[in-house]
Amino acid sequence: MFKKSLSRRTFIRNMTLAGCAGLAVNNLTPRNVFGKGRPAAKAAGTTSMEYRTLGRTGLKVSAVSFGVMRLGEPAVLHEALDRGINFFDTAHSYQGGNNEKMLGKVLKQYGRQKVYVATKIPPFYRASLGMLLRDKASMEKLLDESLKRLQTDYVDVLFLHNIKEPGWSLHQDLMAFAEQARKKGKARFVGISFHASGEYYVNIVDKALQTDIYDVYLATLNFKSPQSHLTALNRARKRNIGIVAMKTQAGGYAEPKHPGLNPHQAALRWSLDQPFVDCSIPGMVNRRELHENIAALETKTGWAARKTLASYYESVRDRLCVRCGGCDGTCAKGVSIPDVNRALMYYEGYGDFAFGKAAYNDLPSGVYARMCLECDAPTCRCSNGINLKERMRYAHTLFA
Amino acid sequence: MHTHCLPKRRAENAHLRRCTHPSSLRPTDTHALNLYILSRLFCIFLLCLLMVTALTRPVQAAPDQVANALKKCSPPGWQAADQYTYTPNNLYRYINGAADFFIGYGFEKLTGSYYRHAVHPGQSLTVDVYDMGAGLHAFGVFQARRNSDAVSAGVGTASQFTDEYLSFYKDRYYVEVQCYMQGTGKQAVLRTAAEQLAGALPGNNRPPQELALLPEKNKIPGSEKYVRGGVLGHAFYETGITAEYKNKTDAGTAFIVFCGSPADATQAIQQHRDYLASSGKLCAGLGKEFPNGFTAEEPWHNSIFVMPAGAYVVGIYDVSDATFGRGVLKSIYRALQSSH
Numbered sequence: 001m002f003k004k005s006l007s008r009r010t011f012i013r014n015m016t017l018a019g020c021a022g023l024a025v026n027n028l029t030p031r032n033v034f035g036k037g038r039p040a041a042k043a044a045g046t047t048s049m050e051y052r053t054l055g056r057t058g059l060k061v062s063a064v065s066f067g068v069m070r071l072g073e074p075a076v077l078h079e080a081l082d083r084g085i086n087f088f089d090t091a092h093s094y095q096g097g098n099n100e101k102m103l104g105k106v107l108k109q110y111g112r113q114k115v116y117v118a119t120k121i122p123p124f125y126r127a128s129l130g131m132l133l134r135d136k137a138s139m140e141k142l143l144d145e146s147l148k149r150l151q152t153d154y155v156d157v158l159f160l161h162n163i164k165e166p167g168w169s170l171h172q173d174l175m176a177f178a179e180q181a182r183k184k185g186k187a188r189f190v191g192i193s194f195h196a197s198g199e200y201y202v203n204i205v206d207k208a209l210q211t212d213i214y215d216v217y218l219a220t221l222n223f224k225s226p227q228s229h230l231t232a233l234n235r236a237r238k239r240n241i242g243i244v245a246m247k248t249q250a251g252g253y254a255e256p257k258h259p260g261l262n263p264h265q266a267a268l269r270w271s272l273d274q275p276f277v278d279c280s281i282p283g284m285v286n287r288r289e290l291h292e293n294i295a296a297l298e299t300k301t302g303w304a305a306r307k308t309l310a311s312y313y314e315s316v317r318d319r320l321c322v323r324c325g326g327c328d329g330t331c332a333k334g335v336s337i338p339d340v341n342r343a344l345m346y347y348e349g350y351g352d353f354a355f356g357k358a359a360y361n362d363l364p365s366g367v368y369a370r371m372c373l374e375c376d377a378p379t380c381r382c383s384n385g386i387n388l389k390e391r392m393r394y395a396h397t398l399f400a
Numbered sequence: 401m402h403t404h405c406l407p408k409r410r411a412e413n414a415h416l417r418r419c420t421h422p423s424s425l426r427p428t429d430t431h432a433l434n435l436y437i438l439s440r441l442f443c444i445f446l447l448c449l450l451m452v453t454a455l456t457r458p459v460q461a462a463p464d465q466v467a468n469a470l471k472k473c474s475p476p477g478w479q480a481a482d483q484y485t486y487t488p489n490n491l492y493r494y495i496n497g498a499a500d501f502f503i504g505y506g507f508e509k510l511t512g513s514y515y516r517h518a519v520h521p522g523q524s525l526t527v528d529v530y531d532m533g534a535g536l537h538a539f540g541v542f543q544a545r546r547n548s549d550a551v552s553a554g555v556g557t558a559s560q561f562t563d564e565y566l567s568f569y570k571d572r573y574y575v576e577v578q579c580y581m582q583g584t585g586k587q588a589v590l591r592t593a594a595e596q597l598a599g600a601l602p603g604n605n606r607p608p609q610e611l612a613l614l615p616e617k618n619k620i621p622g623s624e625k626y627v628r629g630g631v632l633g634h635a636f637y638e639t640g641i642t643a644e645y646k647n648k649t650d651a652g653t654a655f656i657v658f659c660g661s662p663a664d665a666t667q668a669i670q671q672h673r674d675y676l677a678s679s680g681k682l683c684a685g686l687g688k689e690f691p692n693g694f695t696a697e698e699p700w701h702n703s704i705f706v707m708p709a710g711a712y713v714v715g716i717y718d719v720s721d722a723t724f725g726r727g728v729l730k731s732i733y734r735a736l737q738s739s740h
Contacts, residue, residue: 096545285629
């Protein structure tokens with residue numbers, strides 16, 4: 001048998017070629033993962049999207065995914081796809097169904113199998129008797145409508161939209177609907193979404209964990225979330241539930257002394273740094289927001305970045321209401337502290353003074369913070385160390 | 401004439417203010433009398449100006465009127481039960497994530513009511529009136545949520561029926577009426593409630609005046625949209641209106657971006673050029689007829705024709721026939737010029 005002896009030069013050349021080929025195969029650029037889509041803009045920058053496994057679903061989703069809800073321009077979706085985003089979240093109710101239609105059109109152009117889609121079906125409706133749960137048949141009808149709008153036979157994740165009561169996730173009709181959608185192949189995986197605050201949030205997680213039906217939780221999570229919420233989601237993660245974070249950027253505070261990441265990016269980065277979060281779905285309406293959010297991912301959280309974030313957090317901590325609800329009812333004079341704090345957040349967080357003022361002045365006269373100006377025996381308490389008395393006085397001086 | 405006199409007569413006016421105090425006498429010398437008459441004429445002029453402004457402005461927020469209108473809405477067999485209100489800071493409690501969508505369009509207040517059926521308590525009717533602050537905002541929400549297959553119910557400025565609800569807008573209000581009931585008659589209930597409410601809500605049924613900036617020729621009726629967040633997904637084209645245009649050979653989407661000032665419009669169009677350049681697209685000028693205008697291939701769309709026009713940026717995209725694109729662009733430009 002002919003045996004060719006390798007010279008040192010040949011060996012190096014072959015190894016270099018093999019290495020390059022290997023890199024090309026393993027390079028998870030969007031083009032390589034998803035193939036070529038519609039003729040697109042030349043990439044303004046190279047995308048280095050990070051992919052994570054969505055819990056027990058096994059889906060490899062982009063860490064920065066896309067909340068489509070407010071978007072009206074499909075070109076932004078095309079660019080997101082080209083930049084490596086592969087998980088898109090919409091809902092039956094968004095824009096009266098037009099949101100699903102727009103996404104469906106893009107999916108068809110890009111290739112359905114290359115994209116992961118989640119939609120949400122409302123399990124309840126409102127009536128004079130309160131919130132009433134829909135029956136299984138009516139939810140199936142809504143799901144079929146959604147699939148038609150999305151121009152697909154299935155969604156990758158089907159969420160029961162906005163679970164308001166902890167017991168709902170165990171309701172027979174809802175569970176039967178979810179189970180059947182999966183069995184019929186209309187949904188590969190099912191989950192719940194929830195926006196609750198305080199103990200309700202924790203109770204919803206714990207109740208849903210009593211069944212194995214739900215594979216994914218879509219939950220409000222941001223750097224202001226109380227520790228109890230983080231702990232609850234961590235419990236779910238240990239059961240291998242996929243965790244999708246939403247409302248991740250609520251109330252970012254503009255801090256010019258931290259020029260590296262802007263507040264929205266920092267808030268998004270914070271959510272992605274939580275070990276139990278598989279992906280975040282920031283809502284985006286234009287390319288600027290898309291670029292910003294992807295850039296947040298590209299910023300590696302090394303020691304310097306962590307220090308910046310920690311410093312950023314510390315700098316706002318004294319006024320940062322995490323909406324834990326612990327202060328509610330602690331004022332003997334009846335000031336509604338959480339509502340006043342929310343008004344302050346609109347001003348300080350969103351930079352919208354008019355909105356904050358409107359929210360403050362909308363409070364009933366008995367619960368706003370005028371009486372704090374003369375209060376010399378405050379009973380208000382914040383477990384996170386916020387000087388509530390000063391904050392309430394500040395709010396009244398600012399808005400009244 | 402009186403306006404001409406005012407600046408140099410400030411001191412005298414100050415004097416007149418003292419003179420016209422109820423406790424003082426009216427001026428007696430001719431010069432002072434002239435000033436007195438002029439000041440009175442000026443007051444009348446101001447009053448007229450205020451009245452004209454008040455009449456031409458969209459109807460102001462009138463929460464009591466909305467609440468009263470909801471009380472007048474009473475389809476046979478249904479009784480108004482609880483009323484509720486939501487503001488931007490708590491709308492999410494009612495419609496969750498969709499609240500961001502409404503807030504993005506300028507939402508100010510929701511006033512709604514539940515109605516109870518006299519015989520069947522399990523059936524329900526809910527009416528939600530979203531005060532969007534301006535007619536254009538209400539129109540924007542309505543169009544964004546409009547189902548292209550839905551039929552008009554002939555209520556308010558524009559309306560639609562779907563299986564689940566009836567929606568319409570009137571002046572600054574966007575309204576959704578939903579009914580859950582078994583059997584037939586659902587659409588009749590929705591229509592009756594909507595008609596009663598539309599009749600009782602303040603304001604008029606004229607579409608927002610901004611839409612008149614889009615010329616009628618070749619425009620597809622009902623295709624107009626109000627965009628917040630970015631026309632074509634461009635943040636520098638943050639707010640604008642769009643409409644579909646079509647002739648025998650070509651079709652496209654025309655747009656008018658509201659930039660605030662000519663300088664802002666120039667800046668926005670430069671940002672657009674920069675974006676196209678960074679996307680590897682070439683811009684070609686449109687000639688003297690379209691000052692500072694250009695055409696290019698818009699990423700993920702066909703050709704675009706665009707130009708600044710005062711405080712606006714106007715254009716049309718997704719066209720393949722340059723003659724058609726230029727024609728629509730010219731007609732929008734002319735319509736804008738004639739509107740000023």
